[in-house]
Amino acid sequence: MIDFIKHHPWQIIEEGFNPENQEAAESIFSLGNGKMGHRANFEEYYTGKSMQGTYISGIYYPDKTVVGWWKNGYPEYFAKILNAPDWRGIKISIGKQKLDLFTCKISDFKRVLDMKHGYLQKTFIAEFPDGKKIAVESVRFLSIVQDELGVIKYAVTPLNFSGEIDVLTDIDADVKNKDANYGEKFWVEVEKNYLPYPYIITETKKTFFQLCNAINVVFETNGDAFEPSTFKSFEREKYIGQKYRINVVENQTTTIYKYAAITSSLNYTKENLVEPALTILENAENIGFDGLFDEHKNAWEQKWLESDIVIEDDVAAQQAIRFNIFQLNQTYSGKDERLNIGPKGFTGEKYGGVTYWDTEAYCVPFYLSTAEENVAKNLLKYRFKHLPKAIENAQKLGFKNGAALYPMVTINGEECHNEWEITFEEIHRNGAIAFAIFNYIRYSNDTEYLSKFGLEVLIAISRFWAQRVNFSEQKQKFVMLGVTGPNEYENNVNNNWYTLKMASWTLKYTIESLGFVKKNHSVDLKRIIEKTNFNEIDEVGQWEKIIDNMYFPFDEKRNVFLQQDGFLDKELILAENINPKEKPINQHWSWDRILRSCFIKQADVLQGMFFLEDEFDTETIKRHFDFYEPMTVHESSLSASVHSVLASKIGEEKKAYELYLRTARLDLDDYNNEVAEGLHITSMAGTWISFVYGFGGLRIKDGKISFAPFLPNNWKIITFNVLFRGVRLKVQVVKNEIAISNLSDVDAEVLVYDSDFIVHANDDIVIVRNF
């Protein structure tokens, strides 16, 4: 737990500097613009504990994997998004005294992450050993309008002296990943130069991505630009820096503007990396800081119109939900279908910054409702493009005939994970990828996606399921052996209900999709059948056989589906009976003890009921919730949100609220004592889901958007915004009144508590909840 973050509806605020909080703050105050991002490391020298982190989405390195005992089928490498060259340094010194926030006397420190406008501001007064004092104010942002541009405005004011100070501005490409498996550095220098602006081109080993980092530094006093008096250059391998000596006058502010352009070989040929970077810098200097800042702030205001949630009279909750939305929007913009969302976004190295099923299960619903269609669609196309690799991956494991197993962890479609019980067995990820196609089409009505992209993926996944089950002579049913479900506190179990259910659902949806495409896009169907060598009669025949004869573990006595075979052989104990000193159990219990216990890390059966809610009546969901929730320890950040939505659904409002709180301020309050490693970006989408799907009751029913909102007891007014098929709706709940505003120029049809309403263009309706 941490408690240094001040509450504020639009800002994350830290007042007073405590080096012990620095690494946590570096995560929390992170900046990103979808294409790149960085932790809130200081521009200044800092010799205290710090985890430097600057990341460019899509720039990765296949680090040689580490494994205790090799198993056949393991991949050779674990791809990780690289810590990239750091262009942020603005390092002040007076004579031999460095402005180091760890060693200088710091007062009046304040750090603000402004979420409304997407910038990081830092102010402080530093006293040097010789008694000289300076006031510093820096403002930093990564433009979401020009997403290859980073900007810093750095203002220094001497408080008790006039004289010379030195300013070193640099690009440091000699960075390494803290999590490098063999301590290796991944970047090599290609070229560096000073003119017309200092830049370095670096290249990654093995993957040969190139980056150009170029900077333009402008000095100003009293509104007048000036050229600094002295000039020294420093360079060494992968580093370039220029030291300026400037004269400062007591109580007069000198401002340094540092513009950085970062271009990469993802978007330009290697021969043509420098020129666009220099153009960006020239342009930036021409527009100037204020102009760049304004266009950036305006763009953020636009984003908020589509995604803001307002919780009145509860600043902590208000701040938390905006923080979740803000970080999601910083991490992924949806402009580039080659990019995806790492569990820690641009805020840390853990999990390698690569793609997990979190994207499909958690992030897709968020972007579907808060951004234009293309954003979620690009997340889906990412997987479509990886289909050949997923087929190859399944082949490596012995599957045939175009069956696909999507990787547990990937950046380029190849599997990176290497724990057998996860890599080979946590195959439910295939189900989430299939479900995301359904979910996207259900929401967007973009049925063409199916014939163009989705059906091929569905066929390949269905082929996998059909081979992954086997017919049990004993049970006279199809069973699925050797599986790890979403609850990773069980490994290598037989007949995980969730996985069976998602497999069975995928088969059904694929057959249904085949029918749809046959009817509406027969030319596409022909192409797909040829491409996939699909034998409709045999394959669909087998799928139907499997659907009709799938085994689902079930307890007659309790009338509940069982998480897996043998679950009832366990001692069923309530999580509330765990010794609080032994929580979280994953930090206190040996792995075998955890596995043998009944305790559930994250939603498993309930995850299935969340996805496939329409197949279960409320009574059934309630029975399962009542059985599983008390055994769930929520030691995954992805768990509480799903339970919260279901709790809302079944009317357990108190539980829904309690579970929501657990996810909403997870990082701001650092419940798990790990925020220093980075933020839980993908679980932030879960927080949003638990609010909008839970409290807001958002669903898509028969092609219509549907709400069933309620106001948790502790709140007086809540408001949320969603986009649905081009229509922007604002939903406000005050006591039992629900106001829905249509902020678009077309009429919208909505369901509220299952009743139909028309909300006219630029109009609103108010509905009173009568129960």
Next chain:
Amino acid sequence: MIDFIKHHPWQIIEEGFNPENQEAAESIFSLGNGKMGHRANFEEYYTGKSMQGTYISGIYYPDKTVVGWWKNGYPEYFAKILNAPDWRGIKISIGKQKLDLFTCKISDFKRVLDMKHGYLQKTFIAEFPDGKKIAVESVRFLSIVQDELGVIKYAVTPLNFSGEIDVLTDIDADVKNKDANYGEKFWVEVEKNYLPYPYIITETKKTFFQLCNAINVVFETNGDAFEPSTFKSFEREKYIGQKYRINVVENQTTTIYKYAAITSSLNYTKENLVEPALTILENAENIGFDGLFDEHKNAWEQKWLESDIVIEDDVAAQQAIRFNIFQLNQTYSGKDERLNIGPKGFTGEKYGGVTYWDTEAYCVPFYLSTAEENVAKNLLKYRFKHLPKAIENAQKLGFKNGAALYPMVTINGEECHNEWEITFEEIHRNGAIAFAIFNYIRYSNDTEYLSKFGLEVLIAISRFWAQRVNFSEQKQKFVMLGVTGPNEYENNVNNNWYTLKMASWTLKYTIESLGFVKKNHSVDLKRIIEKTNFNEIDEVGQWEKIIDNMYFPFDEKRNVFLQQDGFLDKELILAENINPKEKPINQHWSWDRILRSCFIKQADVLQGMFFLEDEFDTETIKRHFDFYEPMTVHESSLSASVHSVLASKIGEEKKAYELYLRTARLDLDDYNNEVAEGLHITSMAGTWISFVYGFGGLRIKDGKISFAPFLPNNWKIITFNVLFRGVRLKVQVVKNEIAISNLSDVDAEVLVYDSDFIVHANDDIVIVRNF
């Protein structure tokens, strides 16, 4: 497969030199004397592929472990027996030309491992680039009489010149383990000196073991010792060498005797390592090569009297069984209760040279029958001494009240392994350790062992089992969840029959042992109860409840116990249907595919029926054999032997013989294409078991030794020797006649085909098998 080993009843022979075979030969021609051993590396320079290996039992290093994903409870290190300083170098050069067997022209190469007398002989002619030829003969042995002494006789004869040759004799302590996890070297030099003999003292990092390697080199021509003409010394960190220049005369032989003494801080104080080494060397020079060789050869002849097996008219089989026995006797002498048997003995680095359950399950029966009582007893005491660590190990995993979990892999009692499914789950090792106590006492009648050592171990293991099971409300039985049985092609299963059976058996045997000790050694019982804080009423009460209500998975239809819950959900396929190109499946199938298959790596249910044979009638064993053997792929070297014994038992003689062959020449023919890494020492004990327990039908019944021999069809006469309670028996089978000779001075009572016979001292009986 390899085929360069010539068949011979007493020798392992390689004729003609092929560098491609060198690493395999280095394993096969290994030498050992129970205290130390080495691979058959050349004395000479050798720049071809080679794996240098010299090992001292008990000298280990806790190498920092490597693991992909850390699990709570994993140990921090993996101990490995170290590659130790190499004292064997005798390196010839003529001018600048080195005698390098990889670069010189080698002819008439012959290498012989003489098993009867325990030495390695090598002869060859080498032609140098300038045309000079020399003949070399070396004889090398590690004395089993003076087990800190190694001896080399190295004879050089110039064939077409007279002149000078240089001889470099050295100690090279700058060795490293090929399997070092981080490429680290584990030895540091403490001291080196030339006088009176060259020696180096080295110390291991972290564990601080010290070794003194000292050498004495004696030159001789025509039977006369001489001091070489020139003398040069080389030294560098961890290396000492002396180069002698000697005059040689065409066709006259110069002989170099190199005596090496190796003393260690396991047996001396660190201050007193040099003196005993020098005494050994002085003594060696005084006795001389022939005297040392004679006492060594005599000792080997004695060993063979106790353990030889003769298979007449089948040289390949004869050579193989002797090779197995020879290597086992080279590996472990039973003189030191701190030592144990690594799976590869002194022949390679794999598995770290540390202790597995192989010792109790396979090696104990061999040493019980082929060596004096104390040898097997010391193997048991090794575990007794590790009991506190085993209790600590269980505590770390959450077990209480003095429960012990012996490690899967250990050298000092601490767990070294770190695959969760094995480290935490392959707990059946506890059962084998308990069973070895029973087996030792059954064989030796050393019932005092129980009160002195055994009972404490049994109580601690029983306490573990009692906590490791839980009561299933569903089954109304005690179950054991999350287990890996001996068949490691299943992981984390519920209710592995073998483990349940061994657990239940341990509880019963512990209760029985408590009764015995109470009756016969009540003072000891009091001591044990106090020491272990044992609550007889409660604990035995609980154990009885568990015994009475233990669940065993069972198939009513087939009337067989099932390897684990859910086994019948698998597709039951015969191993003979596996595509031969995909065998062994562990090299061709992904791990998940192996896990989901029905294929069995090694005896599991059948392992239990082998141990606890008396609990099952032959019909039952046959039914289980017929069910499991066809699904068993025997991809562990420990598997075929157990199946072979059971096949003999149920009269499947052909199968017994076929399975025996699979284990007997495993290394000599290199079936698994891995002999270069080292020999399968512990599985050699399995080979012996399959012969003596299988074909010989050895059992202990009601305190008597019992035989039920038969002659496999392909053989005419077989003979084997066993020791039983101080009596040496020789059993010979010729067609249907069984001759048993009592080679001792006391009468012996034996059972043959369940009939009682007395074999008088120094007499024999002949029995005719009438069925």
